Amino acid sequence: xxxxxxxxxxxxxxxxxxxxxxxxxxxxxxxxxxxxxxxxxxxxxxxxxxxxxxxxxxxxxxxxxxxxxxxxxxxxxxxxxxxxxxxxxxxxxxxxxxxxxxxxxxxxxxxxxxxxxxxxxxxxxxxxxxxxxxxxxxxxxxxxxxxxxxxxxxxxxxxxxxxxxxxxxxxxxxxxxxxxxxxxxxxxxxxxxxxxxxxxxxxxxxxxxxxxxxxxxxxxxxxxxxxxxxxxxxxxxxxxxxxxxxxxxxxxxxxxxxxxxxxxxxxxxxxxxxxxxxxxxxxxxxxxxxxxxxxxxxxxxxxxxxxxxxxxxxxxxxxxxxxxxxxxxxxxxxxxxxxxxxxxxxxxxxxxxxxxxxxxxxxxxxxxxxxxxxxxxxxxxxxxxxxxxxxxxxxxxxxxxxxxxxxxxxxxxxxxxxxxxxxxxxxxxxxxxxxxxxxxxxxxxxxxxxxxxxxxxxxxxxxxxxxxxxxxxxxxxxxxxxxxxxxxxxxxxxxxxxxxxxxxxxxxxxxxxxxxxxx
Numbered sequence: 001x002x003x004x005x006x007x008x009x010x011x012x013x014x015x016x017x018x019x020x021x022x023x024x025x026x027x028x029x030x031x032x033x034x035x036x037x038x039x040x041x042x043x044x045x046x047x048x049x050x051x052x053x054x055x056x057x058x059x060x061x062x063x064x065x066x067x068x069x070x071x072x073x074x075x076x077x078x079x080x081x082x083x084x085x086x087x088x089x090x091x092x093x094x095x096x097x098x099x100x101x102x103x104x105x106x107x108x109x110x111x112x113x114x115x116x117x118x119x120x121x122x123x124x125x126x127x128x129x130x131x132x133x134x135x136x137x138x139x140x141x142x143x144x145x146x147x148x149x150x151x152x153x154x155x156x157x158x159x160x161x162x163x164x165x166x167x168x169x170x171x172x173x174x175x176x177x178x179x180x181x182x183x184x185x186x187x188x189x190x191x192x193x194x195x196x197x198x199x200x201x202x203x204x205x206x207x208x209x210x211x212x213x214x215x216x217x218x219x220x221x222x223x224x225x226x227x228x229x230x231x232x233x234x235x236x237x238x239x240x241x242x243x244x245x246x247x248x249x250x251x252x253x254x255x256x257x258x259x260x261x262x263x264x265x266x267x268x269x270x271x272x273x274x275x276x277x278x279x280x281x282x283x284x285x286x287x288x289x290x291x292x293x294x295x296x297x298x299x300x301x302x303x304x305x306x307x308x309x310x311x312x313x314x315x316x317x318x319x320x321x322x323x324x325x326x327x328x329x330x331x332x333x334x335x336x337x338x339x340x341x342x343x344x345x346x347x348x349x350x351x352x353x354x355x356x357x358x359x360x361x362x363x364x365x366x367x368x369x370x371x372x373x374x375x376x377x378x379x380x381x382x383x384x385x386x387x388x389x390x391x392x393x394x395x396x397x398x399x400x401x402x403x404x405x406x407x408x409x410x411x412x413x414x415x416x417x418x419x420x421x422x423x424x425x426x427x428x429x430x431x432x433x434x435x436x437x438x439x440x441x442x443x444x445x446x447x448x449x450x451x452x453x454x455x456x457x458x459x460x461x462x463x464x465x466x467x468x469x470x471x472x473x474x475x476x477x478x479x480x481x482x483x484x485x486x487x488x489x490x491x492x493x494x495x496x497x498x499x500x501x502x503x504x505x506x507x508x509x510x511x512x513x514x515x516x517x518x519x
Contacts, residue, residue: 004358005199006178010171012185012192018156018165022185022192025156029090030133031078036062036094037130039073047102051095058091083155083162085140089182093135101129136195137185144183152194154185169194205362208316212239212428219244220316221309221361222421224371224413225348227341228397229253232301232348233413236312237421246414247308247455255297255344256337262290263333294340298347305348306355308455317356318424319349320368366423376418380405384412 014022039061040046046054060068062075075082104127112122139154146153146166153166174180178198186193211218216239224233232249266283276282309317322345327338353363373394375382382401383391391402391409401412 001201002204003199004202008196010169010194013168021156021158024159028157029137032090033093034133036091040098085142089138139183219314221314222318222417224417225345230413233417235417259337262286263336294344302348302351305352317363319365321365371419372416375403376415377408378406
């Protein structure tokens with residue numbers, strides 16, 4: 001059995017005095033974590049032990065008991081009578097930081113030795129231990145109780161003694177079928193939050209290779225992420241290579257325009273204020289608005305991708321393995337906009353991965369090399385062009401493709417999505433029999449990609465709100481063009497009277513967000 005996990009976030013409503021106690025509680029937690037990090041540095045062989053053995057060893061070195069009246073480095077010098085579960089939470093936090101620091105230092109030492117062996121100088125700076133500590137307090141058992149409805153009782157350090165306080169919380173309810181784990185007290189943006197991990201047992205998914213090689217009913221969902229109008233294009237494939245459905249998720253122009261507007265405000269503010277003070281964040285509210293907008297969109301798109309895969313019973317999600325994408329040279333606003341669009345693509349993948357796993361769907365990535373330049377039907381090089389242009393050469397970002405080898409014409413993003421699926425089949429040496437259900441028009445002999453079920457999703461709103469009974473990042477069925485049933489078309493991208501394909505925005509049957517909502 002595997003575990004599906006997610007985090008429920010609640011805002012804490014407390015008295016002003018309780019806020020001061022929560023700050024004192026976190027300050028003590030970080031002092032204890034810093035103390036144990038020093039103990040680990042003095043006894044670095046502890047890191048060779050398992051987590052449970054390391055915790056026991058650190059307690060023997062620091063905790064005063066009847067059997068251990070004189071520990072080597074007594075914790076009582078920090079504070080007297082620290083609860084056991086508070087102490088153990090700080091130990092685990094210190095162990096995590098220590099493993100990270102020593103792992104990074106070992107990697108740096110290997111890189112330095114490799115450079116020196118070649119007679120070169122290592123320009124990478126060595127990692128240093130944490131200079132400041134800002135860990136959130138993890139509440140183990142006996143540090144919280146009576147969590148009923150919208151209230152919880154927690155044990156905190158007031159600065160003078162340990163006290164139980166009862167606070168109210170607002171947020172969505174704990175989903176049914178999930179077990180509560182140890183919550184965390186998180187301070188962010190002037191507010192205290194209670195982050196509660198929840199988990200449930202799910203059936204362990206079968207490995208992707210076994211699914212493709214041994215199961216004839218396996219379906220995969222190949223996803224091509226973009227930064228243009230179509231933010232994501234998804235295609236459902238079966239093990240025979242047939243394409244069963246396609247989904248276009250639009251809204252890229254709106255997202256880019258929103259981000260560009262905020263970057264313009266930042267540029268104007270900087271022009272008025274002049275030089276920026278050192279170590280000071282300028283336009284913090286605007287930067288937060290950009291980050292929150294991108295994060296919101298990433299959650300909506302990732303949820304829509306997983307919903308589409310679930311609807312068509314796909315058990316595998318396939319993405320491109322995109323590395324460090326660099327924005328093109330140009331004005332600051334254009335580069336900044338494009339850079340954040342690349343970051344949003346990474347968020348979409350990360351969010352889709354954990355949401356898909358919670359739904360029993362595995363995620364894989366393939367090489368992105370020439371996925372937009374090769375034909376999904378025959379593997380030949382394609383010409384990429386815009387409507388009204390001659391199908392020659394390769395125009396970056398153009399919506400249409402044409403293959404001179406097999407005379408295939410189609411949507412460029414959909415062709416890239418099909419190529420991503422082909423890469424996964426090729427990895428396990430399973431070549432699709434018919435990758436795209438191609439058909440030949442009798443009048444012209446031109447191969448066109450026939451699609452039995454295409455869904456076109458309109459623009460996604462940045463300001464769509466979640467209902468109280470849904471999870472973080474969950475798309476609502478009432479959102480126009482998002483989680484509701486999209487309009488189905490039979491071969492919708494084929495332009496009557498021509499041999500090419502139009503983009504979803506050019507299709508006369510395309511339903512935008514306003515029309516779909518009845519506005």
